[in-house]
Amino acid sequence: MTREDAFFQFLLRMGDNTLILGHRVSEWCGHAPVLEEDIALANTALDLIGQTQMWLGLAGEVQGEGRTADDLAFLRDAWDFRNVLLCEVPNGDFGRTLMRQFLFDAWHSIQLGRLMKSSDERVAAIAEKASKEVAYHLERSADTVVGLGDGTEESHRRMQEALDYLWPYVGEMFQSDDVDAEMVKAGIAPDPASLREEYDVLVSRILGDATLIIPDSSFAHKGGRTGAMHTEHLGHLLTQMQWLQRVYPGAKW
Amino acid sequence: MYAQMVQSEATQDDPEKLAAFQARIDAGEKIEPKDWMPEGYRKTLIRQIGQHAHSEIVGQLPEGNWITRAPTLERKAILLAKVQDEAGHGLYLYCAAETMGVSRDELTEMLLDGRMKYSSIFNYPTLNWADIGAVGWLVDGAAIMNQVPLQRTSFGPYSRAMIRICKEESFHARQGFDAIRKMAEGTSAQKKMAQDAVNRLWFPALMMFGPSDKDSVHSAQSMAWKIKINTNDELRQKFVDQTVPQIEFLGLDLPDPTIKWNEERGHYDYSDPDWSEFFEVIKGNGPCNVDRLAARNKAWDDGAWVRDGLLAHSRKKAARQHAAE
Numbered sequence: 316m317t318r319e320d321a322f323f324q325f326l327l328r329m330g331d332n333t334l335i336l337g338h339r340v341s342e343w344c345g346h347a348p349v350l351e352e353d354i355a356l357a358n359t360a361l362d363l364i365g366q367t368q369m370w371l372g373l374a375g376e377v378q379g380e381g382r383t384a385d386d387l388a389f390l391r392d393a394w395d396f397r398n399v400l401l402c403e404v405p406n407g408d409f410g411r412t413l414m415r416q417f418l419f420d421a422w423h424s425i426q427l428g429r430l431m432k433s434s435d436e437r438v439a440a441i442a443e444k445a446s447k448e449v450a451y452h453l454e455r456s457a458d459t460v461v462g463l464g465d466g467t468e469e470s471h472r473r474m475q476e477a478l479d480y481l482w483p484y485v486g487e488m489f490q491s492d493d494v495d496a497e498m499v500k501a502g503i504a505p506d507p508a509s510l511r512e513e514y515d516v517l518v519s520r521i522l523g524d525a526t527l528i529i530p531d532s533s534f535a536h537k538g539g540r541t542g543a544m545h546t547e548h549l550g551h552l553l554t555q556m557q558w559l560q561r562v563y564p565g566a567k568w
Numbered sequence: 569m570y571a572q573m574v575q576s577e578a579t580q581d582d583p584e585k586l587a588a589f590q591a592r593i594d595a596g597e598k599i600e601p602k603d604w605m606p607e608g609y610r611k612t613l614i615r616q617i618g619q620h621a622h623s624e625i626v627g628q629l630p631e632g633n634w635i636t637r638a639p640t641l642e643r644k645a646i647l648l649a650k651v652q653d654e655a656g657h658g659l660y661l662y663c664a665a666e667t668m669g670v671s672r673d674e675l676t677e678m679l680l681d682g683r684m685k686y687s688s689i690f691n692y693p694t695l696n697w698a699d700i701g702a703v704g705w706l707v708d709g710a711a712i713m714n715q716v717p718l719q720r721t722s723f724g725p726y727s728r729a730m731i732r733i734c735k736e737e738s739f740h741a742r743q744g745f746d747a748i749r750k751m752a753e754g755t756s757a758q759k760k761m762a763q764d765a766v767n768r769l770w771f772p773a774l775m776m777f778g779p780s781d782k783d784s785v786h787s788a789q790s791m792a793w794k795i796k797i798n799t800n801d802e803l804r805q806k807f808v809d810q811t812v813p814q815i816e817f818l819g820l821d822l823p824d825p826t827i828k829w830n831e832e833r834g835h836y837d838y839s840d841p842d843w844s845e846f847f848e849v850i851k852g853n854g855p856c857n858v859d860r861l862a863a864r865n866k867a868w869d870d871g872a873w874v875r876d877g878l879l880a881h882s883r884k885k886a887a888r889q890h891a892a893e
Contacts, residue, residue, distance in 0.1 A: 334641075341635045341644070344651055345628035346863065348871020350659055350672075353628065357652035360635075364645045371641075385640045409874050462881040463874065470877025559639040559697055566755050568639040568697070568747075 321497035322435075323378045324397060325504055327387070328494075328540050330370030331398035334388055335549070336419060337363030338556055339406055348409055355455060359416070362448040369441045389560035393549045400539040401484035403549045407477065410463055410470070414477035417456035421517050422488045424453045425510045434502030457521045464525025471526065478527050486535020489514070570623035570687040570711055572778040573850065574616040576789040577608035593794050598724040601667035609793055613723055614670050615684070616795060621661035622679045622686040624654045626860050630694040631703060639697060646743055647700060653736045660732060664725040680865050688846060691854030692772045698751045698761035699769065704744015706766075706773040706811065712737050713807050714777070717797035745814065752818040763820050770823035771841040777804040779843060808838050 341360035347353035371384035401419055406412045427449055430442035463470040489511045498504040522529055538544030559568070586606055592599065599605055631651050638644035662672040678684040689707055694700065715737060719730045751762040778784060778800040790796035798806075808827070815822055826839045848854065 338636060341648060344632035344635050344648070345625075346632075346867040348867065348874035350625070350655055350662075352871075352874070354652055354655045354659070357648050357655065361645055361648040361652065364641055364648065368641050368645070385642075388641055389639070409871060459878075463877045465884065466877025466879075466881040467873070469873045470880070473873065555636050558637055563755065563757055566639075566758055568643055568750060568754075 316493055316497060318497055318501055319377060319379075321494045322501070322503065323374055324494045325498050326370055326374035326377060327395075327397040328399075330367050330374055330384070330387070331396050332402050332419075332423075333363040333370060334367040335396070335398040335552065336402040336416075337361075337367060338552060339402065340412070340416070342406055343409075343412065352409070356412075359452055359455075362445075362452065366441070366445045366448070369444070373437055373441065385560075389557045393545050393553060394542050396539075396545065396549060396553075397542055398539055399484070399487045400536050400546055401481065401487065403539065403546055403552060404481070404484065405548055407480070408473060410473040411477040411480065413456055413459045413463070414474060415481055416452065417460045417521065418481055418485055418518070419488075420449060420453040420456050421514055421521075422510065424449045425513050425517075426505070429505040429510070433504060438503060460521060460527075461525045464522070464527045474525065475527050478522065479530055482530045482532070483534050483536050486533065487537045487539060490535070490537060490540070492541060570627075570714075570776075571616045571619040572685070572687060572776070573784075574612060574619060574786060574790070576786045576793075576795075577611040581606045581608075590792065593722045593792075597722075598727060599722050600724045608789070609795075610668050612790060612793070613726065613795060614665055614668050614675075616790075617661055617665040617668075617726055618670070618675045618678070618684055619686060621658045621665060621675065622684060623690060624658035624661065625679075626686045626690045626864060627654050629860055629863055630690055630692070630856075631700060633694050634697060634700050637697070638700075643700075643747065646747075650704065650740050650743065653740065657729075657733050657736070660729040664723075664729045667725045676868065680861070680868055682852070682861065685850065687776060688849040688854065689772050689776050691849050691857045691860060692769065693856055695768070696761040696764060698748055698758070698765035701744050701746075701748030701751060701762070702765035702769045704740045704742075705748055705814075706744075706769050707776070708737050708740040708744060709811065710773045710776045710807050712741060713803045713810075714798075720794070720797060722794035749818060752820055759820075762818070766815060766820055767823045771845075774804055774807070774838075774841045775846045775849075777801075777807070779846070780840065783843075805835055808836050812836050812838075 337360045340356055340363065343353070343356045344360075345353065347356055367388065368384050371387045375382040375384060375387055401415060404415065406415075424446065427442045427446040431439055431446060433439045433442065460474065464474040465471070489507045491506050491508050495504070495507055499506050519529065539546075559566075585604060589599075589604065589606060589609075599609075628651050631647060631654070635644060635647050635651065638647050662675060665675060666672060675684065679686065689710075694703065712734060715730050715734050719727055719734060721727045721730065748762050748765070751758040753759075781787070781799045781801045784800050787796060787799060791799075812822065812827055824839050826837065828837050830837045849857065852858070
């Protein structure tokens with residue numbers, strides 16, 4: 316694998332995470348439990364889509380085949396997507412959506428903090444801009460997880476169920492492979508495994524405040540960030556997201 | 569206009585107070601929440617502002633319908649930003665209504681059980697991507713026609729909410745025109761979508777201004793109170809006059825073959841929408857009424873545990889803080 320290939324894969328991982336999670340969050344539009352949450356969810360989705368434009372835009376540039384961010388978002392099939400599985404699992408109830416957001420935001424904020432020191436200036440600049448938005452995402456998702464975990468009996472039960480369902484998807488964010496080794500060597504990005512300790516401290520504190528119990532299992536589903544095996548859900552998401560581009564190839568929108 | 573057929577309340581207040589109140593309005597003064605106001609003024613405004621707020625909220629649904637299918641990342645971002653703005657408008661308007669002594673939850677309950685209405689336009693479906701352009705351009709465009717004069721309405725909080733909302737709505741209308749222009753200038757399939765959108769949404773957009781003046785029974789009192797500034801037909805004509813040249817600029821066919829410039833009047837002649845259809849939509853028989861209300865009810869019911877949970881947490885937190893002090 317050349318450095319360029321690895322860099323391209325790394326950028327797809329960043330951009331596909333934000334694209335797929337942004338899409339999932341946007342599915343809530345108009346259906347949230349309270350008006351403020353509708354606004355906050357749309358705002359989060361908007362930030363994530365904006366970050367996607369930057370990451371996939373740079374991915375296309377690095378690949379050097381003239382593909383735009385839109386080409387990458389709308390014209391790849393499921394096996395070419397590199398997002399972690401956590402981002403593609405369905406929304407479930409509001410509790411699961413916010414728990415997924417928190418588990419992702421906690422990783423995202425740490426990752427972006429490291430990427431701000433990337434040897435590649437373009438990566439550092441995107442991370443710098445995105446980290447401001449993600450700091451807010453994390454603050455909000457953490458507050459909501461605490462509020463609902465330590466709320467009523469029902470909200471506590473639902474949040475524990477959400478955590479139990481999602482926890483097996485957490486480990487994938489910290490798995491390292493050849494792409495990561497190449498990125499570490501180039502000083503572009505950190506080794507994913509090196510983020511785990513900080514993550515565990517942060518997540519344990521918030522989930523503790525939320526009176527929730529982290530499942531006693533280190534089992535982790537994998538296959539999203541390598542593209543080896545996505546969930547069944549991703550294909551359905553893409554049929555909707557890519558439909559217009561696929562049916563009317565070459566049209567300008 | 570997002571408020572249609574708002575019934576104005578008869579008022580039975582002290583004639584002297586009423587005359588003084590009317591004099592303030594005639595002098596162009598703003599009425600503020602703590603000022604004396606006739607009961608009919610208060611009730612009519614709650615109904616009008618509430619209906620407007622509900623329209624912003626229900627209005628998220630037809631546009632939200634396309635967020636997950638937006639054809640480019642930029643279009644998806646623009647649409648998300650727009651729908652987020654609409655929810656924000658709902659929020660300011662509920663706040664304006666709350667200054668008159670009615671809570672957001674009470675207004676929401678009245679929307680959900682059908683006691684309060686929202687604009688008829690949101691009971692029409694969005695069926696192709698060009699509808700998203702057409703909604704911004706025609707629907708927000710029609711809303712602006714009414715909301716610009718409402719910046720001068722007599723009730724202070726409503727007027728101030730309108731000033732802020734109008735700024736965002738004019739951006740929405742521009743992005744809508746830009747989106748549909750791309751379609752009208754695009755492939756033959758895209759042009760067909762644009763034409764289909766204009767054909768379907770033209771008459772529902774005209775209905776947004778409410779019934780013809782001769783059938784509009786609630787106008788006189790509302791106009792005297794400066795809750796309503798122009799008549800329905802005045803605003804509708806203004807909208808037609810502004811929009812017809814835009815349709816022609818886009819190279820699309822006019823959705824109403826009777827549209828013709830009338831030199832003598834200095835306005836376009838046009839056909840009225842089918843008012844019997846309008847009254848059916850108002851009664852609940854539009855193409856989407858049942859689904860829209862069901863979606864809002866489901867969101868509210870499914871979200872009850874979230875609202876209860878967050879409330880319980882904030883009480884616990886306050887109690888813990890209190891105990892620590």
